[in-house]
Amino acid sequence: MGERVGLAKAALYFDATNGIDAAIDAAQAQADELAGTLPGGIAQRLARRVTDMPLIPHQKVMADSPKPFDIAYQLSSENDADRDAMVLAVAAMAETIAAHIDKGHAAVLVGREIAITRGDGPIYNIMPLRALPGMTHDEFMHHWFDRHATLGEGVDGVRYRQNHVDYPPTEDLAARIGLSFEPMDGLTESYFDSVDAAVEILSQETVAVDAIEDERRFIHHPRSQFGIYETVWRA
Known part of the structure; x- marks a missing residue:
């Protein structure tokens, strides 16, 4: 699978300090403003964590893991030349809505998003990973x-994607924003049409048993995170 290329990616994940609704409103206003200045090939997505749903196997396995982030702001592009603009957009977002960001529970990622299986959807899981x-x-x-x-x-x-971390620009962006967090080894996303579909698919034996069993061979669940998110705005 090493020949896969994927998309350039930059992202900000954080807990909200003044309420999730207020943080989403502030982030969406900034994202709207950025949409008018970013190169046309850049996609933006803003999402909030889903809290009202049945527990699925990953959440049970990771009950004692760090809390998932409240909000995710992500940018991607097929053009590697857009990466600098995406990094600047994340920095601008963090600066503009700084009052809403809990810097003690926030992270950034600069790297590459690789589709293992194709497809999209309004609901998706985010799983920052750390090695054993x-x-x-x-x-x-x-x-x-x-x-x-x-x-x-x-x-x-x-619809499964892997996000591979490019460490020097990730560390530079974190320092620019003023974040300090344990580096991720990677970040997984899977996309679904609805919360019910996410629960159904992620509860299949191939995920709930086979995938989790294999994860234990390389993922340290007590230092990783797992959350389900709903897209609230995209451009």
């Missing part, structure tokens, strides 16, 4: 991209 203690990042990537992704391809109905 003693496992190198290269070992993690080999298992995740070259082995675990094959399991994802076999899940009926899933």
Whole structure:
């Protein structure tokens, strides 16, 4: 699977300090403003965490893991030349809505979004991943991209993406915004048509048993996160 290219990606994940609704309103206003200045090939997505839903197996396995972020702001583009503009957009977002961001529980990502299976949807999970203690990042990537992704391809109905981290620009962006967080080894997303569809697909044996069993071979769940999100704005 190493030949996959994917999209350039930049993202901000954070908890809201003054209420999620207020943070979403402020972020959407800034995203609207950015939409008029960003290159035309850049896609923006703003999402909030879904809290009213049945517990699914990943949430049970990760009950003692760090709390998922409240809000996700993500940009992507097929053109690598757009990456600098996306990084600047994340920085501008963080500066403009700084009063709404809990910097003690926030993170950024600069890297590449790779579709393992194709498709989109308004509901999606976000899973920041950290490797097992003693496992190198290269070992993690080999298992995740070259082995675990094959399991994802076999899940009926899933639209599965991997986000691979480019560390120097991620660290630079975090420093620019004033964030300090444990580096991710990667971030998984899967997209669905509805919350009910997410619950159904993520509760299949291929995910609830097979995928989780394989995750334990390379993902440290106590330091990773899992949340389901609803898209509230995109351009």
